[in-house]
Amino acid sequence: MKILLINGPNLQLLGVREPGIYGNDTLPAIVSRLRTLAEELGCELVDFQSNHEGAIVDRIGAALEEGVDGIVINPAAYTHTSVAIRDAIAAVKLPAVEVHLSNVQAREEFRNHSLTAPVCIGVVAGFGADSYGLALHALFSCLKKRGQ
Numbered sequence: 849m850k851i852l853l854i855n856g857p858n859l860q861l862l863g864v865r866e867p868g869i870y871g872n873d874t875l876p877a878i879v880s881r882l883r884t885l886a887e888e889l890g891c892e893l894v895d896f897q898s899n900h901e902g903a904i905v906d907r908i909g910a911a912l913e914e915g916v917d918g919i920v921i922n923p924a925a926y927t928h929t930s931v932a933i934r935d936a937i938a939a940v941k942l943p944a945v946e947v948h949l950s951n952v953q954a955r956e957e958f959r960n961h962s963l964t965a966p967v968c969i970g971v972v973a974g975f976g977a978d979s980y981g982l983a984l985h986a987l988f989s990c991l992k993k994r995g996q
């Protein structure tokens with residue numbers, strides 16, 4: 849089973865970026881832990897971070913030919929703005945789980961709405977870096993039930 853992890857804009861700054869909101873873990877540390885979890889589950893994890901909307905759209909669009917079975921995605925600020933990322937997820941029809949470190953529902957009003965969540969199978973938010981592991985478990989369980 850191949851899982852594509854996508855992290856959107858500014859997440860390369862985790863560790864230094866507003867640690868009171870996003871925690872002290874760096875993105876490489878989070879990805880490394882997630883890779884270990886994926887190995888324990890018997891999955892291959894491919895990870896991609898970009899600050900560019902089009903690059904994220906391209907990567908989602910290439911997921912089928914890359915043999916990806918499911919997507920864990922933190923679209924970051926694009927969550928609240930990107931019709932293009934939403935359309936890309938809907939187009940490939942791969943099960944995707946949306947992740948947020950922070951509880952976006954408890955923050956500024958502009959973060960309360962996600963354009964991408966409706967095309968995902970679910971959302972995990974508010975558990976800091978643990979949100980990623982919870983999302984991977986949820987996606988794995990969903991793919992297993994679908995027989996993949």
Ligand code: DQA
Nearest residue numbers: 922924925947948949950959
């Ligand atoms: C975020 C929440 C978004 O609102 C924000 O723009 C981010 C990070 C999170 O993981 O909590 O960049 O996706």
